Amino acid sequence: MTMRDFDYQQLDDLIHSRIRLAVLSVLVSVDEAEFTFLREQVHATDGNLSIHLKKLDDAGYISVTKQFVDKKPQTTYTLTRKGHEAFEDYVDRLEKMVRKP
Numbered sequence: 001m002t003m004r005d006f007d008y009q010q011l012d013d014l015i016h017s018r019i020r021l022a023v024l025s026v027l028v029s030v031d032e033a034e035f036t037f038l039r040e041q042v043h044a045t046d047g048n049l050s051i052h053l054k055k056l057d058d059a060g061y062i063s064v065t066k067q068f069v070d071k072k073p074q075t076t077y078t079l080t081r082k083g084h085e086a087f088e089d090y091v092d093r094l095e096k097m098v099r100k101p
Helices: 018-027 035-042 046-058 082-097
Strands: 061-071 072-079
Touching: 018 035, 018 046, 018 061, 018 072, 018 082, 035 046, 035 072, 046 061, 072 082
Parallel strands: none
Antiparallel strands: 061 072
């Protein structure tokens, strides 16, 4: 890749946010994650994390399961195939941008 091929605009803007990138990085390494686990891993507030999770869900990058466990609400998140492919593509493009020729 030459500097002429360097095109940061090829990076997925949805993933490029620090919190969304962190969420996907966590989800790619686990089968599923509860909201509280994600909050602890990415060091975000409930409200901020919720907004980013909604954007990932709307894009089809994650799936959301809401249920009650011992009469308490529990929300879990999993990475979808589309999300996994988008994450891999993001990482590949980023590696190509920073790799020395």
